[in-house]
Structure formats: structure tokens, C-alpha cells
Amino acid sequence: MTLALTIGQPDHLDVNERxxxxxxxxxxxxxxxxxxxxxxxxxxxxxxxYTNAGRPKSSADHxxxxxxxxxxxxxxxxxxxxxxxxSETGSSFRRAxxxxxxxxxxxxxxxxxxxxxLGPEPVKTGFIVKTLxxxxxxxxxxxxxxxxxxxxxxxxAALEEILPDTPxxxxxxxxxxxxxxxxxxxxxxxxxxxxxGFQEGNDDPFVVNQWLRDIARPGDYLLSESQLYxxxxxxxxxxxxxxxxxxxxxxxx
Numbered sequence: 001m002t003l004a005l006t007i008g009q010p011d012h013l014d015v016n017e018r019x020x021x022x023x024x025x026x027x028x029x030x031x032x033x034x035x036x037x038x039x040x041x042x043x044x045x046x047x048x049x050y051t052n053a054g055r056p057k058s059s060a061d062h063x064x065x066x067x068x069x070x071x072x073x074x075x076x077x078x079x080x081x082x083x084x085x086x087s088e089t090g091s092s093f094r095r096a097x098x099x100x101x102x103x104x105x106x107x108x109x110x111x112x113x114x115x116x117x118l119g120p121e122p123v124k125t126g127f128i129v130k131t132l133x134x135x136x137x138x139x140x141x142x143x144x145x146x147x148x149x150x151x152x153x154x155x156x157a158a159l160e161e162i163l164p165d166t167p168x169x170x171x172x173x174x175x176x177x178x179x180x181x182x183x184x185x186x187x188x189x190x191x192x193x194x195x196x197g198f199q200e201g202n203d204d205p206f207v208v209n210q211w212l213r214d215i216a217r218p219g220d221y222l223l224s225e226s227q228l229y230x231x232x233x234x235x236x237x238x239x240x241x242x243x244x245x246x247x248x249x250x251x252x253x
Contacts, residue, residue, distance in 0.1 A: 021207050064150050074123040105135035112140040114191040120144040120151050122158035140189045141167040147174045175211045195224040
């Protein structure tokens with residue numbers, strides 16, 4: 001028996017619809033290389049693994065595990081002065097974060113900012129926020145957006161120590177449903193919107209770009225990271241299968 005269902009997406013896809021999500025592209029690719037028609041292929045929306053089925057605002061064991069893994073990767077990345085360097089003169093992941101914080105401080109030049117985090121995680125965020133504060137940046141408020149409800153308790157505990165007098169807001173929703181204009185007053189400060197996780201690789205870049213256009217207001221700034229292909233380092237891609245390389249290439253600015 002074949003189940004005619006596509007989880008989280010329509011069963012039949014419009015060929016003229018643009019852009020297609022990564023899930024839809026996978027759906028179509030399977031159909032084109034197998035004997036199965038579109039209505040006989042089951043694909044799962046990526047966000048399913050970050051939510052508790054039937055209770056999207058409550059946590060579950062697997063959500064705690066996802067959050068813990070992300071935290072461990074960032075502990076390795078931020079804690080090392082060499083991790084991520086592709087050459088002796090290259091920048092480490094930690095140094096890349098320090099450099100971009102200096103650029104943010106220069107860009108805002110004493111003006112307050114709203115720190116908006118898409119996919120919050122306490123270790124890397126804590127490092128960035130502390131560095132910004134040391135550079136004299138004033139953080140007007142912090143807003144976290146995450147489909148995983150597990151993150152809010154961890155983030156609040158970490159940030160209340162770093163930003164004891166700063167308003168903290170946690171929004172449990174998907175990125176495509178969030179609009180900063182709905183969360184901030186019209187004359188509010190410019191925002192630094194950070195997307196420093198793994199979502200960029202979970203969907204088509206055109207889809208992610210549209211999310212970011214919808215989230216940001218005119219005058220806001222975006223800080224995002226991507227994995228870039230570098231000639232002579234292609235062997236690092238299959239090496240990701242080895243656990244010892246997992247943290248090294250999980251984040252590249």
C-alpha cells in the first residue's frame with residue numbers, strides 16, 4: 001500500500017509556482033527518478049523535527065536533544081581560537097564573530113539596536129552579545145524567534161545574566177510567519193537580525209531570502225552565515241560524515 005500524502009505541503013504541486021521549497025524540489029526529484037507519481041510520494045516538512053506534533057508551543061524529549069546538539073557545536077566553535085581555519089593565516093570561527101561584532105559596533109556608531117535572533121542558541125549568542133557590549137553597543141531589547149519551544153527557557157536563563165535590565169521577548173513561531181513590523185513600534189530603533197544557525201541549508205535560498213525580506217523593515221541589518229565552497233577544500237564536504245569534523249564545518253561565516 002502506498003500512502004498518497006505530502007506532510008505539511010499540498011499533494012499536487014503547481015509547476016508554475018516559484019520559488020519552490022527544498023521539500024518540493026526533493027518531492028519532484030524523487031518523482032522524476034522513480035516510477036512513483038507525485039501523489040504517491042511522502043515528503044516531510046523540515047520544521048516537523050523542531051515541533052511537538054499537536055502541541056506546537058510545548059516541548060518534548062527530541063526537541064531538547066536538538067537544542068542540546070546545537071549548543072554543543074557552538075561551545076566547540078566559540079571555545080577554540082583555531083577551529084574553522086582553512087590555512088595558517090585564516091580566521092577561526094571565533095575570530096570571524098569578533099570581527100563582525102566590531103563591524104556592527106562601527107555601523108551603529110553609538111545608536112541603540114534591537115537584537116533579533118532567528119533560531120536562538122545561548123552559547124554563540126552569549127559570546128556575540130558580550131562582545132557587542134564590550135564594544136559599547138547599546139541593546140535596546142532582545143527578540144528571539146524559534147519554532148522550537150525548548151529554546152526560550154535556556155535563552156532566558158543565559159541572557160538575564162548578560163542583559164539584566166534589557167527587555168527579553170520570545171516568539172514561538174516559524175520564520176515565515178514572523179514580521180518584525182508587528183513586534184516593534186513604528187519609531188523603534190533599527191534591528192540587527194541574526195540568522196546564525198542551520199536554517200539556510202534547510203530550504204531553497206530564494207525561499208529563505210523571501211522570509212528575510214518579509215521579516216526585516218527598511219533600515220534593519222541582517223547578519224547571516226553560509227557555507228561557502230572553496231576550491232582545494234572540496235574533500236572537506238565528504239569528510240563531514242566523520243564525527244571529528246562535525247563542529248569544524250557546521251558554521252562558516
